[in-house]
Each structure stands twice: as structure tokens, then as C-alpha cells.
Amino acid sequence: MKPVLPFPFQKRILIAVSGGIAAYKICEVISTLAKAGAEVRAILTDSAQQFITPLTIATLCRHQVYTDADFWLPTHGRPLHIQLGEWAELFVIAPLTANSLAKISVGMADNLLTNTLLASSCPVLLVPAMNRQMWQQSIVQQNWQQVLSDGRFHGIAPVAGVLACDLPAEESEGWQVGSGRMAEPRQILACIESLVQTGGKRDLVGKGVLVSAGGTREHLDPVRFIGNPSTGKMGLAVAQAAVHRGARVTLVQAAMSAELLALLPDEVEVVSVTSAEQMRRAMLERFAQADITVMTAAVGDVQPLDYCDRKLSKADLPTVLPLKHCADILAELGKIKQPPQFLVGFAAQTGDILTPALGKLKAKNLDVIVANPVDKPNAGFGSDTNTATLINQAGKQVNIEGCSKLTLAHHLFNFLETVKK
Structure with a gap:
């Protein structure tokens, strides 16, 4: 890398x-x-x-x-x-x-x-x-x-x-x-x-920052799963930026590579999970202690209705896969958020990124939403760079074009200063 x-x-x-x-x-x-x-x-x-x-x-x-x-x-x-x-x-x-x-x-x-x-x-x-x-x-x-x-x-x-x-x-x-x-x-x-x-400022000293990262996997059997292409690079960047600004950081990660995890500062507490439900439990356990929570993880929306604890043979694989919805972690956190906590969500979208992001911002009681195009070159899943629009509850928008994910993370923490509690 x-x-x-x-x-x-x-x-x-x-x-x-x-x-x-x-x-x-x-x-x-x-x-x-x-x-x-x-x-x-x-x-x-x-x-x-x-x-x-x-x-x-x-x-x-x-x-x-x-x-x-x-x-x-x-x-x-x-x-x-x-x-x-x-x-x-x-x-x-x-x-x-x-x-x-x-x-x-x-x-x-x-x-x-x-x-x-x-x-x-x-x-x-x-x-x-x-x-x-x-x-x-x-x-x-x-x-x-x-x-x-x-x-x-x-x-x-x-x-x-x-x-x-x-x-x-x-x-x-x-x-x-x-x-x-x-x-x-x-x-x-x-x-x-x-x-x-x-410029060397440590504006997050004394603050607890909780970050989710990576892509959850919803298993059908021990070797097959429903997943997504998220690598966790954006979550890594948010964790790095928070530590560099003086925060205590916990990262709840799913399916991040050992190579990426090795780049985390030693100060970061890492909690490893696989499924959406495991991530939900880990986030809920730590949410009350967090001053700022940033959900960069691509959490699965659906999972197989049934799980088999042995590898299914090709002949046993269903031709129609019954599914059930995963828990909406971000919405759940939004319901229990207490002042002066900040809650940030990411909206990975194609086409029109603003309309669904604005809906998510209001519906899930977020303080800031990061609208992120995943259908543009050098942005979204797996990329080292990113493009985004930051939006707060008051409707203020800031467009961030073509920068490293670490720089975007710093723009995000700067933008949080515009949110009044």
C-alpha cells in the first residue's frame, strides 16, 4: 500500500x-x-x-x-x-x-x-x-x-x-x-x-471518540456470506485524525485487513466484530462513554434468514435465499443520543447523493451526515482518496473535493465545530 x-x-x-x-x-x-x-x-x-x-x-x-x-x-x-x-x-x-x-x-x-x-x-x-x-x-x-x-x-x-x-x-x-x-x-x-x-492543535483532548469501520458480513454458512466492498480505510482515517487531535479512541471494526490495522496508532482500542448484530452490541456498549461517534462502517441491511453451522454443498444451496433485515444501528444510536453527544453518519450513494443523505440526517437524528459518492473515480469503497459533502442539522453544507481520507477526516472534525449543542 x-x-x-x-x-x-x-x-x-x-x-x-x-x-x-x-x-x-x-x-x-x-x-x-x-x-x-x-x-x-x-x-x-x-x-x-x-x-x-x-x-x-x-x-x-x-x-x-x-x-x-x-x-x-x-x-x-x-x-x-x-x-x-x-x-x-x-x-x-x-x-x-x-x-x-x-x-x-x-x-x-x-x-x-x-x-x-x-x-x-x-x-x-x-x-x-x-x-x-x-x-x-x-x-x-x-x-x-x-x-x-x-x-x-x-x-x-x-x-x-x-x-x-x-x-x-x-x-x-x-x-x-x-x-x-x-x-x-x-x-x-x-x-x-x-x-x-x-497546525498542531489538540482540540479533542479529554474527548472520547467512537468509530465504526469496515464492512459487516452476514453468513449463510461458515464460508459464504452477504457482504460489501468496504475496506475500513475511512474509519482508519477518522481514528488516526482523532488520536492526532488528542482524543481517546475506540474503533469497532469488521473485516479490516491486518495491513490497515497495523497503521492504527497504539493508543486506539480496537474491537473486532463480524456481523451487524455483533457491531450493534459493541457500539451500544460503548456509546454512552463517547463524546463523538462516527459511523463510517458499511453495515449490512439484510442477512440470511437461516444459518447453517456446516458448509453447505453446492447441491444444498437454496436457489431462493430468504432474508431478514439487520438492525439499523445508526437509527438506534440516534434515539438514545444525549446532549452534548455528537453523532455522525455516512451515506454512501450513487447518482443523487444529497436527497437520501438529507433524509437520513433527519430520520436518524444525526448531527452531521457525510454524503459520499461511491460511483465516482477515486472515491468511496477501497479508495485512498475521497469526495464528500458535509451537512449539519441547520442545513449548512461543505463540499470536499478530491482529498486523502485523512484530510477528509480533519475536515469532518472541523465541521463539527459548526454544530451547536
């Missing part, structure tokens, strides 16, 4: 690379940003150059790379760290080593990276990578929490995975796995996109 960013992504992004084997991952991040139209500048520490060359990064940035050798050169203009700090609209440090983290936590300025950081005022994204025992040290965790307590700093904590510095376990067990592995490029890019969209 290729990373997706809105185009043109005309932002000035400064990326600093400190020393660690994970430095190779930043190449994909820089390449994707540059291809999307961003202006990218890079700083490499002396230790970073032991893992990746300035020429590699300069080629991907399409611009000179800055090192400590440039920092200490005499200049007749303004100091380099001042120029870079004022130029940047977003500062990314990846990989962030324990050494650089410690320096940042106490405000040290002993190289180009740390001096530039102190000379800047834009949001900063920190992406650590280190040996698992180093990451778990109490002093490292104290430094991490101290830095993140400053609202200017945002972080993606290391994830569990095979680390280059770990010794192999028994041959039959493979390599040891531990926390310390740097986040994958697609996760870093998602956080960059969110920070660009929000």
Missing part, C-alpha cells in the same frame, strides 16, 4: 535525522513528501552520516543537505540555524535517539539540530528509535514525557518489532521482538499530514 498525501502538498518541512539504523526509513518519507509538492530540507547529525549519506538525502529532497560542518562555517549572512528555524512550517526528527531526546529535554544546543530546534517555533514531530532496553529506561521515559508535556511537541512512540541490535533467540523461535522499533513511513506521513491540517 503506497503512502498517500494531498497534492499539491505545498508545505515547508524540515527533517532532522539523528544516528540510528532506522535512518533508512526516512528516505521513503522524504521521497513521498517531495513528490507531493512539499519543500523539504534536511539536517543530518554526524552520527546519522554513519548510517546514511548526505548525497542520498539531498537527491530525495532535491536540495542541499545541512550538517554540522555547515553549522560551524563562518557566514556573512544570518546564521544557518536561525534561517532554517524560521523557514520551517513543521519540524520532524526521525529517528530520534536517546541522546538527542535527552538534549531536547533540557534545552541543549550543541549541534545544528538542537540549535535549529530552539530557533524554531513550528510544531515538532518526534519519532524515536532505539534498543528496547534503552527505550524502557526510566530516565528515557521521563525525558519523553517531559518533552511531550510541551504542547509544541508531538510524538509517535516506538512500536514492537524485530530490532537490528537484538540477538537471535533459539533458531526455532526466530529473532527476538521488543519495543523500540521506529514507526513505519506511512504512520509518520499520516502524522505529518495531520499536523499540517491542524
